Amino acid sequence: MTQKLGERIIEAFLFVSAATAVTVVAMITIFLVREGLPVIVKVGVANFGLGMKWNPIAMTGEPSYGIFPMIVASFYVAIGSLVLAVPLGLACAVFLAEIAPAGVRSIIKHAVELLVGIPSVILGFVGLVLLVPFIRDHFGGWGFSILACSIILAIMALPRIISVSDDAIRAVPKDYKEASFALGATHWYTIRKVIVPSARSGIVAAVILAMATSIGETMAVLMVAGNVSMLPSPIYDILDPVRPMTANIALEMNYATGDHAQALFATGVVLFIVVAVLDAISHKALKSKMGVER
Amino acid sequence: MVENKIEVESRGLNLWYGDMQALKDITITMPENKVTAIIGPSGCGKSTFIRCINRMNDLIKDCRVTGELLFEGRNVYDKSVDAVLLRKKIGMVFQKPNPFPMSIYDNIAYGPRLHGTRNKEELDRIVEDALKSSALWHEIHDKLDRSALDLSGGQQQRLCIARTLAVKPKVILFDEPCSALDPISTAKIEDLIGNLKRDYTIVIVTHNMQQAARVSDYTAFFLLGELVEFGKTKQIFEMPEKKSTEDYITGRFG
Numbered sequence: 001m002t003q004k005l006g007e008r009i010i011e012a013f014l015f016v017s018a019a020t021a022v023t024v025v026a027m028i029t030i031f032l033v034r035e036g037l038p039v040i041v042k043v044g045v046a047n048f049g050l051g052m053k054w055n056p057i058a059m060t061g062e063p064s065y066g067i068f069p070m071i072v073a074s075f076y077v078a079i080g081s082l083v084l085a086v087p088l089g090l091a092c093a094v095f096l097a098e099i100a101p102a103g104v105r106s107i108i109k110h111a112v113e114l115l116v117g118i119p120s121v122i123l124g125f126v127g128l129v130l131l132v133p134f135i136r137d138h139f140g141g142w143g144f145s146i147l148a149c150s151i152i153l154a155i156m157a158l159p160r161i162i163s164v165s166d167d168a169i170r171a172v173p174k175d176y177k178e179a180s181f182a183l184g185a186t187h188w189y190t191i192r193k194v195i196v197p198s199a200r201s202g203i204v205a206a207v208i209l210a211m212a213t214s215i216g217e218t219m220a221v222l223m224v225a226g227n228v229s230m231l232p233s234p235i236y237d238i239l240d241p242v243r244p245m246t247a248n249i250a251l252e253m254n255y256a257t258g259d260h261a262q263a264l265f266a267t268g269v270v271l272f273i274v275v276a277v278l279d280a281i282s283h284k285a286l287k288s289k290m291g292v293e294r
Numbered sequence: 295m296v297e298n299k300i301e302v303e304s305r306g307l308n309l310w311y312g313d314m315q316a317l318k319d320i321t322i323t324m325p326e327n328k329v330t331a332i333i334g335p336s337g338c339g340k341s342t343f344i345r346c347i348n349r350m351n352d353l354i355k356d357c358r359v360t361g362e363l364l365f366e367g368r369n370v371y372d373k374s375v376d377a378v379l380l381r382k383k384i385g386m387v388f389q390k391p392n393p394f395p396m397s398i399y400d401n402i403a404y405g406p407r408l409h410g411t412r413n414k415e416e417l418d419r420i421v422e423d424a425l426k427s428s429a430l431w432h433e434i435h436d437k438l439d440r441s442a443l444d445l446s447g448g449q450q451q452r453l454c455i456a457r458t459l460a461v462k463p464k465v466i467l468f469d470e471p472c473s474a475l476d477p478i479s480t481a482k483i484e485d486l487i488g489n490l491k492r493d494y495t496i497v498i499v500t501h502n503m504q505q506a507a508r509v510s511d512y513t514a515f516f517l518l519g520e521l522v523e524f525g526k527t528k529q530i531f532e533m534p535e536k537k538s539t540e541d542y543i544t545g546r547f548g
Binding site for chain 1: 379380382404409457
């Protein structure tokens, strides 16, 4: 009898632990929406999401809460980081999984893990004192720019892309490799035509997850973005400064009041939705077999 | 003993995995357009042996080979032999059907594309020929763009045979091709092997003695990495010279 009671207590405890995570997510969602929604309703969804002007403390006239340039900025720097990190990360993963001898593999693996451990504020600081002046001196512009953000975010995205892609490639059945070799294929041809395509769903999931993380990153981005809430001009000028959504919240939260504070929460709502959608896509990519048996 | 020209021949072949010797002084001749079966209990080195012929053992670390394995008059372990080109001429069908996770068409076209065939009509013809030769054409000719993984196990294995044929090899190695299949699929593969020997030299590893007796012209019996007996299948099964061969064939061990 007591044994049965003990089991029950443990089960109940485990359930409460599991429920905590869900509860926290639910509460944050409710809180964000409650704080952010009124101002969105007040200024209008279109004015908020597509508005070009962010001027929350207007000296004269009405304040404006348009975050469109920030939404663009968040995607811009995240996609920029992927453009840099995906080819490099994928190449590194292929090398690790298929080519590197055990010793080299373990060294690189450890280095990659170490890269994950670097606090983002350190990366931001390095970006601020090295990268920004470098860009200013060699490419022109102010230095604080989309390019600087993308490079810092790429460094942060690399380890994730590498380790998830490495796992995906190593999960490809050995049979495929043998079959390809037995038909007279070289190792490189086999990697290109069979191994990487078979690992595709895992790699896609890794990339989308990396994008979600890049969009959510705050501190490093804040330090090198320049934080000007305007669209780059011309739109493809990656040397222009931008203000991603995360930076907007972090910069203004400590002095914002009233509608202004709510507008920052509303920015958070948008950010939350974007990251949640990307997360869902990533899960879907991982689940869809795309013809690959696992 | 052998009337046909010798296609593949091993002379004093030894193989080590690290310190463990897996093959000891194997000497066998495999004649052209004949089926040579390699039989023996698990772990006797029979799969290791046929993987020497197309150098698939190169993929295994710490694997070392001495002695000669002659194909087209050259030792395939000679430094001047390119294993990639060798495998084009010596195809292999594996124990577990292993089609690529692509369409049926792309599976068969994989080899020809790899070796430089780009022309669509030519590829179509090769795919059709390969599927006809592997007796799959009438079953799947209308679903070539479907995933190969949707086929049954037996169909997948015949697809793997078709994929091998599309490269136009001279020798086809079968490494226990039916061990994962049901009896009907097995019978189809055996029929196929009987037909294929007109055009190809075949070496088949099997742990099914009836299968060896049914499909092969010559049989080699391996035990603990050594070749115990080699000869015409009829003779090996009816009048084996060695006691251990007889014991194995009659099911007394293994």
